[in-house]
Amino acid sequence: MMFYSDEFFVFSHGETQATKLLGSTQHDRLLIRTSHSFSGLLLFAVGFFLFMVAFVKDVDFHAFFAKGCVLLHVAMAVWRIYFDSKIEVLGHAWLRLVVGDIALGVSWVLFLVYSWREKYD
Numbered sequence: 001m002m003f004y005s006d007e008f009f010v011f012s013h014g015e016t017q018a019t020k021l022l023g024s025t026q027h028d029r030l031l032i033r034t035s036h037s038f039s040g041l042l043l044f045a046v047g048f049f050l051f052m053v054a055f056v057k058d059v060d061f062h063a064f065f066a067k068g069c070v071l072l073h074v075a076m077a078v079w080r081i082y083f084d085s086k087i088e089v090l091g092h093a094w095l096r097l098v099v100g101d102i103a104l105g106v107s108w109v110l111f112l113v114y115s116w117r118e119k120y121d
Helices: 005-013 015-021 026-054 059-082 093-120
Strands: none
Touching (some): 026 059
């Protein structure tokens, strides 16, 4: 997304909203691009961490990791409800993102239920 952010914003929000999201001054554009770079680095780090966790054989650590992921997704949903909903440019896109965060949190809860079933059967 970092390399095609202009096209992505036009595709997802429309032409007028995309120009607002990309910033009005050169300094705003630089801050937005820096933010996108750091978010890409964070996504890479989380993916690498998830790859490392996949090779851990300890079931208790998997449960601990899944609980942390549930907490992270709930915190993201709360953030989007309280802060992203107030940004007029995003319109109703925050609602779709909240539903996605809740769905991802539920997937980790289902993983916990499945692992508890295996543990206590």
